[in-house]
Amino acid sequence: MNxxxxxxxFFSALYFLILFLPPLPDLVLDINTFRLYLFSIINTVxxxxxxxxxxxxxxxxxxxKDKLSIIILAFIFWGLLSYTYAFNKTEVIVRIFTFxxxxxxxxxxxxxxxxxxxxxxxxxxxxxxxxxxSFSLYALDVTTTLREYNFDLNSKIVGIFPNRNITAxxxxxxxxxxxxxxxxxxxxxxxxxxxxxxxxxxxxIFLLASRTSYVIIxxxxxxxxxxxxxxxxxxxxxxKSFSGYLTLTxxxxxxxxxxxxxxxNSANPVNRFQSIFVEEESSSTRIRYYTFGVxxxxxxxxxxxxxxxFKIISIERDxxxxxxxxIPYVMHNDFLEVAVELGIVGLTLFLLIFIYPIYFLLKQIxxxxxxxxxxxxxxxxxxxxxxxxxxxxxxxAASLSYLALILGLFYNYLNPINDENS
Numbered sequence: 001m002n003x004x005x006x007x008x009x010f011f012s013a014l015y016f017l018i019l020f021l022p023p024l025p026d027l028v029l030d031i032n033t034f035r036l037y038l039f040s041i042i043n044t045v046x047x048x049x050x051x052x053x054x055x056x057x058x059x060x061x062x063x064x065k066d067k068l069s070i071i072i073l074a075f076i077f078w079g080l081l082s083y084t085y086a087f088n089k090t091e092v093i094v095r096i097f098t099f100x101x102x103x104x105x106x107x108x109x110x111x112x113x114x115x116x117x118x119x120x121x122x123x124x125x126x127x128x129x130x131x132x133x134s135f136s137l138y139a140l141d142v143t144t145t146l147r148e149y150n151f152d153l154n155s156k157i158v159g160i161f162p163n164r165n166i167t168a169x170x171x172x173x174x175x176x177x178x179x180x181x182x183x184x185x186x187x188x189x190x191x192x193x194x195x196x197x198x199x200x201x202x203x204x205i206f207l208l209a210s211r212t213s214y215v216i217i218x219x220x221x222x223x224x225x226x227x228x229x230x231x232x233x234x235x236x237x238x239x240k241s242f243s244g245y246l247t248l249t250x251x252x253x254x255x256x257x258x259x260x261x262x263x264x265n266s267a268n269p270v271n272r273f274q275s276i277f278v279e280e281e282s283s284s285t286r287i288r289y290y291t292f293g294v295x296x297x298x299x300x301x302x303x304x305x306x307x308x309x310f311k312i313i314s315i316e317r318d319x320x321x322x323x324x325x326x327i328p329y330v331m332h333n334d335f336l337e338v339a340v341e342l343g344i345v346g347l348t349l350f351l352l353i354f355i356y357p358i359y360f361l362l363k364q365i366x367x368x369x370x371x372x373x374x375x376x377x378x379x380x381x382x383x384x385x386x387x388x389x390x391x392x393x394x395x396x397a398a399s400l401s402y403l404a405l406i407l408g409l410f411y412n413y414l415n416p417i418n419d420e421n422s
Contacts, residue, residue: 002052008112009120011046011149015105015401018126031162035397036101043104046112049413056111063110066411068356075349079342080306086306087313095308102400109408118183118373118413121405122177129174130197135159136167136204145264154208166396168213169387170204172220173402175201176379180244180372195249202253207260209267213388216383221247223382227375231368242372246379281420286390289331292317296340304343330395334388354385357410377409 021035050056056104063069076099085091112122136159141154154164159169173200182194205213224243233401238244254269276367296313305313311329331337339347358381361374370378384403385392393399 005115008056008114009116010312011042011110012044012112012116013047015109016124018042019398020131021402022160023184024050032395032397036098039101039105039397039401043101043108046108047104050108050111052132058115059111060107063107063411066355068407068411069107069270071102071349071352071356072099072106074395075353076100076103080345082303082306082309082342083345085303086309088306088309091312098395102404105401106404106407108289109404110411113405113408114412118409121409122184122376124179125174125177126181126194126197126360129171129178129201132159132161133171133197133204134200136208137200140204140207140229147364148265149207149261149265151209151272154267157204157207160385161398164208164210165212165314165387165391166393168208168210169216169383169391169393169404171201172213172216173380173383173406175249175377176246176383179242179249180376182245183242183372184239187266190205195245198249199256202250203256203260206254206257206269207267209269209272211272212387214272215390216386217250217272218384220251220379220382222373224379227370228365231370243376246330255402258262280294286332289314293331293333293336293340297336297343300340300343302343302345304341304346305339307346310337310341330392332391334394335394337392338394353407354381357381357407373413377406377413380399380406381410 018038019035021038023031050060076096079099081098083089086092089343136157139159140149141155147153158164158167161170176192178198178201182191182198185191185194205217208247221243224246228238228243229239239248258269263270265271282406292314293310296317310331314331331340335347335350338350342350358378361378365374380402384399384406387399388392393403
């Protein structure tokens with residue numbers, strides 16, 4: 001077996017396999033920092049390997065010269081410039097290293113997945129997803145042995161991630177890849193296994209009761225339905241389409257979760273969805289952060305107050321609501337946080353990281369000619385964008401690894417995918 005074909009797959013897989021490593025309890029307090037540290041080690045070794053191979057070095061050079069790569073570097077440079085005026089300069093350096101780590105991860109993954117078929121990538125992501133969900137399922141079984149499951153117990157089934165919002169979002173990002181694999185596999189047995197796995201994934205997502213996941217699911221189904229009925233209804237039956245499989249999986253998962261929980265359970269999707277529109281601490285807190293975030297952006301729209309400095313300035317802004325040692329660490333909206341920290345220029349560059357690959361894809365390929373592969377990647381980036389508007393995935397190492405993969409897929413699959421790659 002050719003080692004040149006093994007190493008790219010091995011290094012690409014490592015970014016996701018290390019997410020299963022638990023931090024050493026006596027040495028590591030922050031799992032996010034632990035994962036960033038591990039990514040930096042992989043990045044260092046992978047870069048050395050790429051630079052030692054002429055063909056990989058050439059691919060790396062092409063990735064670095066790509067417009068998306070230049071946009072990310074420009075965003076990093078603009079963030080670094082904020083060191084000159086930031087209130088807390090140390091925070092600028094800390095955040096910059098996080099973004100540099102992300103950038104290197106992106107260019108490495110872009111190089112390594114070039115010769116990996118889309119189907120192989122989906123197979124790997126599906127296996128990772130099933131493995132992650134198995135941790136949640138095991139915890140659910142243990143948790144419900146002596147007591148009934150309710151919303152207060154959601155932290156017990158988050159699996160390998162720190163909280164329910166991260167878990168639900170990452171499960172959802174991977175779900176389109178699993179649905180794609182169901183469509184492409186010929187084996188009835190494996191189709192059934194993966195279909196059941198997809199239902200279990202959705203089932204766990206609804207048990208986690210993350211309201212962000214409800215917004216994502218509603219938007220994801222709506223966009224897929226709209227696309228199907230506008231462009232695909234004459235060429236394929238709905239039930240056999242990506243949209244059909246996705247919708248059916250979510251509906252069955254929702255029914256299973258609702259039956260398990262019962263109508264009166266605090267984790268029931270209906271009860272949790274209704275809480276979006278009522279006064280609740282998490283909702284009011286987000287609105288409060290958004291309010292003074294908008295005010296700060298208006299007061300300093302050009303340069304902001306420095307990368308990573310929201311957590312510092314917010315103490316003054318929210319001092320009347322701070323209890324104990326809990327402070328507004330993040331704004332729960334990556335775009336607004338970038339706007340107040342780096343101004344309109346930083347926000348524009350940040351938006352372009354997502355807008356440019358989507359725009360280029362749709363420019364190259366007519367909506368009617370989009371393949372399932374493109375819909376999968378577009379669905380994944382849509383999920384990430386919704387999560388970014390309600391949470392803060394751009395500060396999470398695990399979420400950044402999936403963003404690097406998504407952008408890498410955009411880079412490698414902007415043009416129509418050849419049959420041998422699907």
